[in-house]
Amino acid sequence: MISSTAWWLGWLLVxxxxxxLGRGPPLCLGRLDSAN
Known part of the structure; x- marks a missing residue:
């Protein structure tokens, strides 16, 4: 139960x-790779 709530909070936080951020380092790199 608690683990489920923690997972939900973590997912929402992410x-x-x-x-x-919109342009986080990893996300930015991933988007650039996808665009290219």
């Missing part, structure tokens, strides 16, 4: 961080 998604929120990705939205805030």
């Amino acid at each position: 998604r929120f961080t990705r939205r805030l």
Whole structure:
């Protein structure tokens, strides 16, 4: 139960961080690779 909640919070946190950063180092590289 607790682990499930922690997983949900972690997933939301990751998604929120990705939205805030928008161009994180790993995400940016991944997007560049996909674009190219």
